[in-house]
Amino acid sequence: xxxxxxxxxxxxxxxxxxxxxxxxxxxxxxxxxxxxxxxxxxxxxxxxxxxxxxxxxxxxxxxxxxxxxxxxxxxxxxxxxxxxxxxxxxxxxxxxxxxxxxxxxxxxxxxxxxxxxxxxxxxxxxxxxxxxxxxxxxxxxxxxxxxxxxxxxxxxxxxxxxxxxxxxxxxxxxxxxxxxxxxxxxxxxxxxxxxxxxxxxxxxxxxxxxxxxxxxxxxxxxxxxxxxxxxxxxxxxxxxxxxxxxxxxxxxxxxxxxxxxxxxxxxxxxxxxxxxxxxxxxxxxxxxxxxxxxxxxxxxxxxxxxxxxxxxxxxxxxxxxxxxxxxxxxxxxxxxxxxxxxxxxxxxxxxxxxxxxxxxxxxxxxxxxxxxxxxxxxxxxxxxxxxxxxxxxxxxxxxxxxxxxxxxxxxxxxxxxxxxxxx
Amino acid sequence: xxxxxxxxxxxxxxxxxxxxxxxxxxxxxxxxxxxxxxxxxxxxxxxxxxxxxxxxxxxxxxxxxxxxxxxxxxxxxxxxxxxxxxxxxxxxxxxxxxxxxxxxxxxxxxxxxxxxxxxxxxxxxxxxxxxxxxxxxxxxxxxxxxxxxxxxxxxxxxxxxxxxxxxxxxxxxxxxxxxxxxxxxxxxxxxxxxxxxxxxxxxxxxxxxxxxxxxxxxxxxxxxxxxxxxxxxxxxxxxxxxxxxxxxxxxxxxxxxxxx
Numbered sequence: 001x002x003x004x005x006x007x008x009x010x011x012x013x014x015x016x017x018x019x020x021x022x023x024x025x026x027x028x029x030x031x032x033x034x035x036x037x038x039x040x041x042x043x044x045x046x047x048x049x050x051x052x053x054x055x056x057x058x059x060x061x062x063x064x065x066x067x068x069x070x071x072x073x074x075x076x077x078x079x080x081x082x083x084x085x086x087x088x089x090x091x092x093x094x095x096x097x098x099x100x101x102x103x104x105x106x107x108x109x110x111x112x113x114x115x116x117x118x119x120x121x122x123x124x125x126x127x128x129x130x131x132x133x134x135x136x137x138x139x140x141x142x143x144x145x146x147x148x149x150x151x152x153x154x155x156x157x158x159x160x161x162x163x164x165x166x167x168x169x170x171x172x173x174x175x176x177x178x179x180x181x182x183x184x185x186x187x188x189x190x191x192x193x194x195x196x197x198x199x200x201x202x203x204x205x206x207x208x209x210x211x212x213x214x215x216x217x218x219x220x221x222x223x224x225x226x227x228x229x230x231x232x233x234x235x236x237x238x239x240x241x242x243x244x245x246x247x248x249x250x251x252x253x254x255x256x257x258x259x260x261x262x263x264x265x266x267x268x269x270x271x272x273x274x275x276x277x278x279x280x281x282x283x284x285x286x287x288x289x290x291x292x293x294x295x296x297x298x299x300x301x302x303x304x305x306x307x308x309x310x311x312x313x314x315x316x317x318x319x320x321x322x323x324x325x326x327x328x329x330x331x332x333x334x335x336x337x338x339x340x341x342x343x344x345x346x347x348x349x350x351x352x353x354x355x356x357x358x359x360x361x362x363x364x365x366x367x368x369x370x371x372x373x374x375x376x377x378x379x380x381x382x383x384x385x386x387x388x389x390x391x392x393x394x395x396x397x398x399x400x401x402x403x404x405x406x407x408x409x410x411x412x413x414x415x416x417x418x419x420x421x422x423x
Numbered sequence: 424x425x426x427x428x429x430x431x432x433x434x435x436x437x438x439x440x441x442x443x444x445x446x447x448x449x450x451x452x453x454x455x456x457x458x459x460x461x462x463x464x465x466x467x468x469x470x471x472x473x474x475x476x477x478x479x480x481x482x483x484x485x486x487x488x489x490x491x492x493x494x495x496x497x498x499x500x501x502x503x504x505x506x507x508x509x510x511x512x513x514x515x516x517x518x519x520x521x522x523x524x525x526x527x528x529x530x531x532x533x534x535x536x537x538x539x540x541x542x543x544x545x546x547x548x549x550x551x552x553x554x555x556x557x558x559x560x561x562x563x564x565x566x567x568x569x570x571x572x573x574x575x576x577x578x579x580x581x582x583x584x585x586x587x588x589x590x591x592x593x594x595x596x597x598x599x600x601x602x603x604x605x606x607x608x609x610x611x612x613x614x615x616x617x618x619x620x621x622x623x624x625x626x627x628x629x630x631x632x633x634x635x636x637x638x639x640x641x642x643x644x645x646x647x648x649x650x651x652x653x654x655x656x657x658x659x660x661x662x663x664x665x666x667x668x669x670x671x672x673x674x675x676x677x678x679x680x681x682x683x
Contacts, residue, residue, distance in 0.1 A: 008546065012534070016534050019534055329530070333530045333531075333543075334532070334543065334547075336491060336524050336530075337518065337544045338544050340511070341511060341515075342512075420526070
């Protein structure tokens, strides 16, 4: 069929459908929900996998992270206002990890120091992390300005620090922080560089939204000034904590060895710790978990989508069969006036496709709204790729073709003489 | 006269020619012969009324003439070409190019307006003629509906709808116009107007076959073919010499239209 006459067929289909507006609208509902679920499914899946990818990028796909976790409070000792809690990863753990496993290439210890950071009147409470120069390389953090910690800083137990973007902006809103001095607790530190901030991954250990503000100082400096015993001020009470290391970042030589090293670390820690005062974060496992989430979403929404599309398609077919019967006479007239069978097939097929594509377009609109709502309410990232609406649109058109063929064929099969006689 | 000689030359070849055409229907175990070895020719420019009681085979004849039905045996030729063994698609092409239909119940398409209804037959031609819309407008003008092009069939009276149907039957310049009880649903005054329109078309030299059971409709035609039990009962030629001579002596206006 030629272009203009095809357009005319489409226009005819639209005007035939507009004769029964409510019926047409109701008929499209199934396809509407089907296509919107397809888009929502793809958006949520895409968002979950993007989030997982980002976590991996931030934590390093070759890394295993060990963290100290304060064990559950014991109410028997909770009555004391001042006490010492000893927990967490120890220097021995660090030594064991770095010496035992051949697949481990680098091990970075991190200590957290509970001190306030000030610059003049401005104060904040970032995570103050005492660590080694290789920390930046292993975790893949990106330098914004200046330099990261250096071996020389460690050797001299220098009072230098590196700020994350967020801290730099807060303390030095109008100037470069480089070579400026800030106060951590009671001591002065010279700023030698800044790092780009990262969005904190929403793992169990660190809920999303927690501050990403960080200040890095040399490990030796931290140990020299603060030791392993620290006072943590809490609402109404002071707590003494004794923690050797808050975090150990273990880098392996290849991503394939991560599960092996993770299992070995887990076993090693289980053997040496009497209480569960540590946790293991394996970025690769986060990815697997995200993939699992994505898979479940795909199954749920995929089923909703296919069922709606199937039911929607059957609904459309049903209505079109009724329409064909209703318009038997019109079919007879058209045949008498020279319409070939394929003209009749085309007419009803186009009408069905117009119907389902109409539902599909409404579904695309709804499908673009759902991810926004999900993102706002469920705190899940969603990404609508341009291909998703396109795919949904094509699916709706496909539904129209598949479920329109039978009614159209039935219309075309009619005997013109019989059709003309039909009342 | 110019028109007379031309129609005589062309009438050497009949528009529609039936040769021993039989159409049988199977009603359970019974075999019904709706047309029984019918041999007949409708000449060019002739205006025929086909009459007969119900069951005489006149509807079947119309369906065969209109290429809506195929003869069970025998041959049917339009403009000399045998169409009795054509496929469904080929018959559709014949219908869209050679035939114009006027039905008892007008059979306009309700969702289309007057202009679109007139254009429907051209819509199904592989090569729609240039200036189709102008032609449709001219035809609407011709049947007195030039002012109502955008109206839907529901907004028109029966007579007006039938005029649209006639304009539609003319839009593809058919060799043969088939009318099936074209006045059956109309009051006598409107029916008369429609019959006058058919007379005009005949005067222009068009070939018309009208199937009817109403005697006064049959009387207006040039020739009458009566059927009974699928066979020819009688043939009356030139039953209205006076009227026909009037048609043979057309007014200058009619000559102009016929010459188009």
